[in-house]
Amino acid sequence: MxxxxxxxxxxxxxxxxxxxxxxxxxxxxxxxxxxxxxxxxxxxxxxxxxxxxxxxxxxxxxxxxxxxxxxxxxxxxxxxxxxxxxxxxxxxxxxxxxNDDYFSLQTLERTVQNKIQKPEEGSYTKYLIDKGTDKILKKCGEEMTEVIIAAKNKDKQELVDETSDLLYHMLVMLNNEGVSLKDVENKLEERHGEKQEYSIRDDIEKW
The missing domain is CATH 3.10.20.810 (Phosphoribosyl-AMP cyclohydrolase)
Structure with a gap:
């Protein structure tokens, strides 16, 4: 370079x-x-x-x-x-x-991480973290049940709403357990794509 x-x-x-x-x-x-x-x-x-x-x-x-x-x-x-x-x-x-309106699952993950690292009174994320793993898992289970019911009822809007709730609670759970979306993406790439080992040091040697 x-x-x-x-x-x-x-x-x-x-x-x-x-x-x-x-x-x-x-x-x-x-x-x-x-x-x-x-x-x-x-x-x-x-x-x-x-x-x-x-x-x-x-x-x-x-x-x-x-x-x-x-x-x-x-x-x-x-x-x-x-x-x-x-x-x-x-x-x-x-x-x-x-434009700061950009949104993705990684954006939501970062928001969850910020809420955990810099807790604010009244924050629902802080409430879940304070209650601990059992409460977080209970909420994940409840939201998954709601997703199943919405799908069973063929209610598209309800399915979107409940899936959104589920993904948020799953991100809280993953963060609480020290797992990132990148960890999940790497596993999916390993299963379904051509996994290539990468090191930032490899790039530096080329620059």
Missing amino acids: KPDFSKNNGMLSVILQDTNTKQVLMNGFMNKEAFEKTKTDNVVWFYSRSKERLWKKGESSGNVQEVVSMQLDCDQDALLIEVVPHGPTCHTGTQSCF
């Missing part, structure tokens, strides 16, 4: 993308030094044109962007980085600096 720093005053335009949800998170700029530090540290560094200095994304908030892969465009002067975001990306507190 050989970025072309001869253009744009020695800067690369950089897009960050969530590796799990594929949501576009932000745009920033890197000079050569920021690019090299990003490769070395496995977290994203930018160059601030207004402050004229390097800065690590998340250096104040702690919401660093863990690098998964990097890809140059055809002109070698723009960079796409897939990341694991450790918290909201935008300084305003939203997940993305662009």
